[in-house]
Amino acid sequence: MSALVDEELVERPPQDVSLPRIEPHATPEVLSHLRSPKTLWCPGCSNGIVTRALIDAVLSLELEPERTCVIAGIGCAGRITTYLKWSTVHTAHGRALAVATGVKAADPGLNVIVVMGDGDCVAIGGNHLIHAARRNIDVTALVFNNSIYGMTGGQMSPTTFEGDRSTTSVYGNVEQAFDICELAHAAGATYVARGTPYGYTRLAQLIAGGIAHKGFAFVEAMVSCPTYYGRQNGIPDPSAMMKRQYDRSVPVDKFDRDGPRLHDRYPVGVLHHAERSEYTAAYAEIVARVQGEAGDRA
Amino acid sequence: MPQPRRLVQGNEAVAEGAIAAGARFFAGYPITPSTEIAEVLSRRMPQVGGHFIQMEDEIASIAAVIGASLAGAKSLTATSGPGFSLMQESIGYAAMAQVPCVIIDVMRGGPSTGLPTEPSQGDVMQARWGTHGEHSIIAFVPSSVMECFTLTVEAFNLAEAYRTPVIVLSDATVGHMREAVALPTPDELRIAPRGEPDVPPEEYDEVMSTVDNILPRPALGSRYAVHVTGLVYDRARGGAPATGTPAVAEGLGRYLREKIYHHRDAICRVEEIGMEDAEVAILAYGSVARSARAAMRWARRQGVKVGLVRPITLWPFPTVAVDHLAEQVRTIIVPEMNLKQFSWEVQAAVRGRAKVVDHGRVDGKLIRPEEIQALIKREFYYHRWEETA
Numbered sequence: 057m058s059a060l061v062d063e064e065l066v067e068r069p070p071q072d073v074s075l076p077r078i079e080p081h082a083t084p085e086v087l088s089h090l091r092s093p094k095t096l097w098c099p100g101c102s103n104g105i106v107t108r109a110l111i112d113a114v115l116s117l118e119l120e121p122e123r124t125c126v127i128a129g130i131g132c133a134g135r136i137t138t139y140l141k142w143s144t145v146h147t148a149h150g151r152a153l154a155v156a157t158g159v160k161a162a163d164p165g166l167n168v169i170v171v172m173g174d175g176d177c178v179a180i181g182g183n184h185l186i187h188a189a190r191r192n193i194d195v196t197a198l199v200f201n202n203s204i205y206g207m208t209g210g211q212m213s214p215t216t217f218e219g220d221r222s223t224t225s226v227y228g229n230v231e232q233a234f235d236i237c238e239l240a241h242a243a244g245a246t247y248v249a250r251g252t253p254y255g256y257t258r259l260a261q262l263i264a265g266g267i268a269h270k271g272f273a274f275v276e277a278m279v280s281c282p283t284y285y286g287r288q289n290g291i292p293d294p295s296a297m298m299k300r301q302y303d304r305s306v307p308v309d310k311f312d313r314d315g316p317r318l319h320d321r322y323p324v325g326v327l328h329h330a331e332r333s334e335y336t337a338a339y340a341e342i343v344a345r346v347q348g349e350a351g352d353r354a
Numbered sequence: 355m356p357q358p359r360r361l362v363q364g365n366e367a368v369a370e371g372a373i374a375a376g377a378r379f380f381a382g383y384p385i386t387p388s389t390e391i392a393e394v395l396s397r398r399m400p401q402v403g404g405h406f407i408q409m410e411d412e413i414a415s416i417a418a419v420i421g422a423s424l425a426g427a428k429s430l431t432a433t434s435g436p437g438f439s440l441m442q443e444s445i446g447y448a449a450m451a452q453v454p455c456v457i458i459d460v461m462r463g464g465p466s467t468g469l470p471t472e473p474s475q476g477d478v479m480q481a482r483w484g485t486h487g488e489h490s491i492i493a494f495v496p497s498s499v500m501e502c503f504t505l506t507v508e509a510f511n512l513a514e515a516y517r518t519p520v521i522v523l524s525d526a527t528v529g530h531m532r533e534a535v536a537l538p539t540p541d542e543l544r545i546a547p548r549g550e551p552d553v554p555p556e557e558y559d560e561v562m563s564t565v566d567n568i569l570p571r572p573a574l575g576s577r578y579a580v581h582v583t584g585l586v587y588d589r590a591r592g593g594a595p596a597t598g599t600p601a602v603a604e605g606l607g608r609y610l611r612e613k614i615y616h617h618r619d620a621i622c623r624v625e626e627i628g629m630e631d632a633e634v635a636i637l638a639y640g641s642v643a644r645s646a647r648a649a650m651r652w653a654r655r656q657g658v659k660v661g662l663v664r665p666i667t668l669w670p671f672p673t674v675a676v677d678h679l680a681e682q683v684r685t686i687i688v689p690e691m692n693l694k695q696f697s698w699e700v701q702a703a704v705r706g707r708a709k710v711v712d713h714g715r716v717d718g719k720l721i722r723p724e725e726i727q728a729l730i731k732r733e734f735y736y737h738r739w740e741e742t743a
Contacts, residue, residue, distance in 0.1 A: 138595055147417065147584070151444065154417035155421035161379065162429070165575075166575045184410065184414055343403055
């Protein structure tokens with residue numbers, strides 16, 4: 057299907073991907089990568105678990121912290137830039153991927169990781185997601201999908217499941233939720249993965265796999281918001297919420313793609329993996345060719 | 355050796371000015387009448403080892419420009435009214451986070467889709483107050499092809515010096531006009547480099563920048579652990595958010611204003627012609643200043659004392675020049691392709707010391723010299739007019 061996008065696209069069966077090994081790092085070392093151990097995330101929020109998974113992934117890949125840049129938008133997830141001690145940019149709402157495109161184009165040697173919430177990524181920033189995926193620019197997009205707008209107090213988002221309640225869908229959401237991984241895949245992302253905080257090591261591996269991948273990598277972390285999502289939908293207990301997410305996740309090789317979707321069960325693991333020309337590398341070839349031609353004439 | 359004189363279009367001169375100023379990143383989206391800037395830079399950027407990207411919209415374009423600038427590349431975008439409107443949120447981000455960048459707005463008739471191929475000066479106030487919140491901004495307005503080049507260079511220099519977005523307000527006439535010019539060579543230009551703070555990373559703090567000594571912004575991925583945010587931040591604590599500390603918010607807000615306004619005299623540029631003995635002045639900017647100059651020359655041939663004051667910097671407002679003007683002349687004629695956007699500001703600065711005559715049109719047509727001449731006639735009603743032409 058994606059052959060239409062690029063003739064040189066090489067599809068790989070997801071189970072063929074060898075993910076990097078994760079060395080769990082001790083808490084003091086993890087903390088040394090934070091500006092502050094205090095966050096504004098609520099008790100029971102799983103954003104902190106994904107943040108630690110990201111740190112474990114970056115350390116396991118032995119990336120230079122100085123050359124690792126985290127760019128995020130607005131919302132609970134976006135606050136990660138305040139906490140991480142690397143180069144960080146807290147952009148305007150929805151614009152993280154567009155800012156990251158400029159950063160990566162200007163300095164292709166940087167490791168660029170983009171953190172977004174679900175509203176940030178597929179509501180206000182949806183246009184940037186599909187175009188970053190289409191360009192196959194070498195950044196890793198990590199989405200903290202809590203299916204709700206947490207920072208503003210629990211409004212429905214494009215990933216709120218049909219029928220679920222929020223402060224702006226008090227009678228139940230009539231809209232269908234986005235499957236962001238399917239969207240990223242269709243738009244041209246060459247690495248697409250989904251994980252849960254409950255499966256911590258696997259999640260860290262999936263993030264590391266995305267960072268190691270040359271091209272646009274999309275990793276969706278299904279996080280839980282007991283404060284706003286849980287309480288409005290009858291599961292206020294943080295551990296019950298995390299467990300439910302885990303129960304609903306099905307390893308991709310066991311997942312029946314024709315069966316019922318999303319609300320009750322969703323595939324986790326590397327959902328899609330392919331190789332195709334990466335944007336900054338392709339542009340660098342043009343620069344070399346143009347400058348070479350100019351040199352030939354001189 | 356100077357470059358040979360050749361016919362150059364205003365938009366092309368902007369693009370060449372950007373390259374000469376050291377810009378190595380452009381992001382944009384096609385829009386009339388600015389598109390030639392993108393077209394020229396898509397060819398020129400790879401030649402100089404820079405990067406051109408056509409983004410999915412203007413919101414993405416200014417965001418990518420901010421990203422590239424943070425990563426160390428001098429960056430610009432070019433657009434027109436509708437795109438300029440879309441960029442406003444991130445222009446505010448660049449002002450707040452102090453990201454040097456240049457925005458070229460080739461003005462066309464508006465509001466909305468308006469008059470895509472006709473000139474206008476309707477974005478004067480949008481350039482100043484288009485983004486929400488208290489902020490400072492610098493805006494230049496070229497009135498010739500040569501100025502499209504030189505003011506683009508100057509825009510980059512000031513963006514670096516004051517760590518701020520700088521806007522160049524061109525218009526459809528200036529942008530699409532062709533004039534024979536010998537563009538300056540690199541040795542004829544002063545180019546402000548993108549530097550690093552002269553303080554080691556472990557000692558560097560944002561608060562070291564003062565109104566009198568603004569340190570360069572360290573690049574992302576440099577040895578400085580950079581944090582950039584659009585939230586109110588504490589300059590003394592590595593730019594950490596400080597939304598709960600009114601004193602910090604007040605201090606930042608005033609700093610962001612003062613770092614530009616304190617240097618107003620150095621930033622504001624005004625051209626004055628025939629002002630030595632003028633009784634009446636025409637204050638005009640951009641393409642309208644060309645008609646104003648013709649009208650002024652006509653008036654001088656008629657024997658009446660008319661001068662021209664041409665602000666090259668619109669923002670910050672050239673207060674000193676207008677103050678001086680108010681003391682000298684009895685009437686200031688302000689023709690502009692909008693309805694009083696700048697003349698209100700002039701009137702406020704003049705404070706009743708002279709009469710301010712405004713003249714505007716929003717039909718997409720240039721203000722002709724004859725229109726200004728008619729206004730001049732009214733101001734010298736005692737004069738015997740002997741027109742030959």
